[in-house]
Amino acid sequence: MAVNRAKAQSAEARTSIVGRPVGHSPVARRTFGKDVPALDLGGISLLVINDNEFVRTYMERLFSIMRVGSVVTCANPRSARAEIATVQPDIVVIDLDLTGIDGLELLQDIRRGGAGIPSDIAILVASAHVDRDYVAKAREAGANWILVKPLTFRRLYEGLVNVIMDDRAFVEGDVYVGPDRRVLVGMAGYDGVERRRDPQP
Amino acid sequence: MSRKLRSKVKVVSQDRLRKMEVVARVAMLELSTSFRRHVNLTLRDMFVLMSAPHHEDAVWRGKLHELARDLQSVGGSFDYGLLSTIGEVMCRTIQDESLPSDHLLQRRLAAYAAALDAIVRIDLKGDGGNDGQELLSVLKITPQAA
Numbered sequence: 544m545a546v547n548r549a550k551a552q553s554a555e556a557r558t559s560i561v562g563r564p565v566g567h568s569p570v571a572r573r574t575f576g577k578d579v580p581a582l583d584l585g586g587i588s589l590l591v592i593n594d595n596e597f598v599r600t601y602m603e604r605l606f607s608i609m610r611v612g613s614v615v616t617c618a619n620p621r622s623a624r625a626e627i628a629t630v631q632p633d634i635v636v637i638d639l640d641l642t643g644i645d646g647l648e649l650l651q652d653i654r655r656g657g658a659g660i661p662s663d664i665a666i667l668v669a670s671a672h673v674d675r676d677y678v679a680k681a682r683e684a685g686a687n688w689i690l691v692k693p694l695t696f697r698r699l700y701e702g703l704v705n706v707i708m709d710d711r712a713f714v715e716g717d718v719y720v721g722p723d724r725r726v727l728v729g730m731a732g733y734d735g736v737e738r739r740r741d742p743q744p
Numbered sequence: 745m746s747r748k749l750r751s752k753v754k755v756v757s758q759d760r761l762r763k764m765e766v767v768a769r770v771a772m773l774e775l776s777t778s779f780r781r782h783v784n785l786t787l788r789d790m791f792v793l794m795s796a797p798h799h800e801d802a803v804w805r806g807k808l809h810e811l812a813r814d815l816q817s818v819g820g821s822f823d824y825g826l827l828s829t830i831g832e833v834m835c836r837t838i839q840d841e842s843l844p845s846d847h848l849l850q851r852r853l854a855a856y857a858a859a860l861d862a863i864v865r866i867d868l869k870g871d872g873g874n875d876g877q878e879l880l881s882v883l884k885i886t887p888q889a890a
Contacts (some may be wrong), residue, residue, distance in 0.1 A: 564786060578757050579761075580756050581756045581757060581759075581760050581761035582754070582755060582756065583754045583755075583756045583760075584753055584754045585751055586752035586753060587749070587752055587753060593817075594817070595814060595817040595818060597778075597779070597782050597814075597817075597818050598817055598818060598821045601779075601821065601822075604771055604775065605771070608764055608767050608768050608771060609764060610764075633748075633749055633752065638817075638820065640816070640820065649876070651747055651784035652864055665749055669821075669823070671816075671819075671820030671821075671828045675837075692820045692821050692823075692828075693820070693822055694821045694822075695772075695823075696765060696768035696771075696772065697765070697766075698770075700764075705747070706830075707749045707753055709749060710747075710752065718745075728841065
């Protein structure tokens with residue numbers, strides 16, 4: 544147990560939490576549900592990476608109804624890295640079900656700083672896969688929000704709002720880069736202080 | 745990250761969101777018409793290809809894969825989960841190296857195309873409920889395998 548604890552502490556020690564000293568409790572993740580706030584999105588720029596022309600047109604139409612400031616679409620996932628570096632968007636919307644390239648790989652690449660933009664850029668992913676493993680993989684790859692298809696106006700809007708209002712710290716470690724995944728504060732009155740300690744005998 | 749993003753937006757009245765939703769509903773009706781047209785054209789192209797199969801021809805397989813992939817992609821985005829599921833399995837079958845010589849796989853390919861057509865004709869949305877389960881079972885597809 545002591546060995547395991549040392550390993551866990553060693554892994555945590557490598558992790559630096561931007562904006563909050565290491566060891567502080569994470570904040571609860573805020574989600575909105577039906578009470579999603581109405582936002583003026585005119586100042587936001589998006590880059591949509593989707594290899595299907597029809598879906599890109601569809602998403603562009605919905606984002607235009609939301610009055611998003613600027614929407615650039617990228618058809619070829621292979622050239623997405625160059626496109627991201629050129630456009631420098633506020634939010635990247637990645638379809639994880641891309642052909643010819645693994646959407647998760649692209650997501651990890653952005654988080655590792657391999658796409659020519661700050662690694663902490665907000666990333667909204669969309670996927671038709673609803674199984675827990677797949678969602679967990681997207682989360683572990685550093686997605687801010689995972690949008691399960693079908694893509695309705697409401698789902699897309701809530702996804703954007705949740706990404707914009709995401710107030711979790713950004714974690715940069717050897718094994719994980721992305722929004723802080725620890726969301727225990729407020730759950731059952733537990734504040735996370737004892738989280739990584741051994742249970743009492 | 746989010747602080748910078750939050751500084752670029754401002755909260756507006758819920759009325760504005762409600763108005764956007766009304767506009768979106770109208771747009772969705774238009775888009776669903778375009779969706780059906782798009783899917784019908786894709787299926788038509790698929791059946792044209794399937795009517796003269798050349799399983800050994802990489803170009804033929806590539807074209808068929810493109811069409812199946814398209815249905816997989818639009819299906820998932822427009823609440824036709826079965827189009828997505830069967831489209832994905834069809835893509836994998838097309839990429840199977842033994843397709844040119846495996847008659848069972850070739851028959852399955854034809855069955856997948858027929859199933860995609862049936863889904864659109866009877867407007868089987870989402871997972872299709874019991875009908876969807878039955879269809880997947882006939883095609884020997886388990887949702888986990890998709």
